[in-house]
Amino acid sequence: MALYLLRRLGFIFLTLLLASIIIFSITQFLPGDVAQMVLGQFATEVAIENLREELGLNLPLHIQYLNWAAGFITGDWGDSLVSRMPVQPMVMQRLGNSAMLAGVAIMIYVPLGIALGVIAALKRDRYPDQAITAVSMAFVGLPEFVTGLLLIAIFAIGLGWLPANSSIDPGSNFVQAFPYLILPAITVSLTGLGYIARMTRSGTIDVLDTDYIRAAELKGLPAAQVLLRHVLRNALLPTVTVVAMGIGWLLGGLIVTETVFGYPGLGRLLVYGIQRRDLPLIQAGSMIVVAVYSLSNLAADIIYGLLNPRIRLGR
């Protein structure tokens, strides 16, 4: 187990290293002059030269990368080109806000998606299944800005129950933020719900078709016991992986959802950074997103291994 963990951590480190090179290369030296790009075409020569100096653009590329990477690891993520404030506290604060939103969303869509998936599997190919499958497929396909704006139209503007705008103070705690989290969380959940429901359905159907479930039924166990002790234990295993694999997509969903509601999370910050051409902010924010994504994949593998004794980690 320890060896396995070590190997996985090493692999994650390698992934992050390569991803950082990709992100750095894309943002730093793809098209012509970065300073020109950041400042726009009407910038003066002097301003461009100053920025080049500040960003270290006159150094060779690999030195630039090493400087940036070393800074990133030691917590010096540079200053925002727009606000002139250090990037790190800003990114971490917004990351916390995104985590709050993602947490509420996961609490909604994971249990609900599992329940719907199990119901669909038990009523396979009958009316409830077809309804659940069609609706979940529709939700999976709807972009978050469509569902988000629809929810605003109904619950904020139409009924007036919830705020349409979630642009709260970025430093708010969970209790203060909660009313503003509901609509964005439901928006993210609708996409995730369909995804989890579909995966749970196919996992449950696979288990229902096995001999040991037939044996359990035939020896006269109560249906509820078969379902809880025998079916779900096995069927929910893949769902763990699915939830974690969905994190990457969840992060994308958060970018759009936070923009729809103006919620001060990391996704909104990244969009803002790109609109303002705030290079250090984009680089640091992207790296954090990639790191979160990799770590959640690792967490999924570990949980899966712990829950499933058939898999021997480390081999």
Place this chain on the structure above:
Amino acid sequence: MAKDNRGNSKPSSPFSFLKKLRRYPATAIGFIIVFLFILIAIIGPSIAPYPYTEQKLSERLAPPSEEHIFGTDQYGRDIFSRILVGSRDVLLVAGSGTAMAVMLGLLLGLFSGYRGGLLDEIVMRLMDVILSIPPLLLAMVILFSLGPSRLNVIIVVGFLYIPMVARVVRSVVLDLKTRQFVEAARMRGEKSGYILFREIFPNVLPHLAVEASMRFSYAIFLVASLGFLGLGVQPPSPDWGLMVGEARTWFHQARWILLFPAGAIALLVVGVGFMSDGLRRMLLPGGVSDV
């Protein structure tokens, strides 16, 4: 799973295809929606009642009426015309991006899977790294560098989805490579090129078709999201996502300028999703439902 003798992997006649459609109403609806949108994309621009950029400030934010059945937007442009013209945009951008990803992913997956060894290992690790960055984020960062334009959005979609396609193709190739008909071809002394394209490729096709249709629905999703964020296709293009993004400020006064483009996106994405799911059931019966 692919069939083990070649040329036997497609529904045999149009009738069996139609029969299957009847068993899955959602799939039939999906095919019809996609067909209608393709039709609109072809004839839409010529039947649009107004030019899509024509501004009439006197008629701005007009609710749906007989002259403007979907109403007008903040510049007095006819929303119905913009949606008609925009359908060509959406299908073209998402479609060519998907086509690019499918072609490149296919080649990469075929060669990498067939060759195996170190080349395969390197290619696949590289794909893993690209996959370790969430697609929307990677798209945003690339467009930040390339600058937002229609061509660049196509390039981004085409690049982003290569790893997914390559992975699927590779896994099918790995499975086929050990089958007897491939062994037999090798025994006959056929060249690798022949084996790859005449023996293996036809059996990869059904998987590729399903994968392509899935990528297409994701591509529409992605292009619309980029448009909405203002990082994709730029104004005054009638991109639906962009229309929704621009309409947001006017939402409280004029709901229609948002509802119609959003509805168009929703309908198309759901249609392609249903179609893709149906293709999977028809072309890969009993196949594992990989994500």
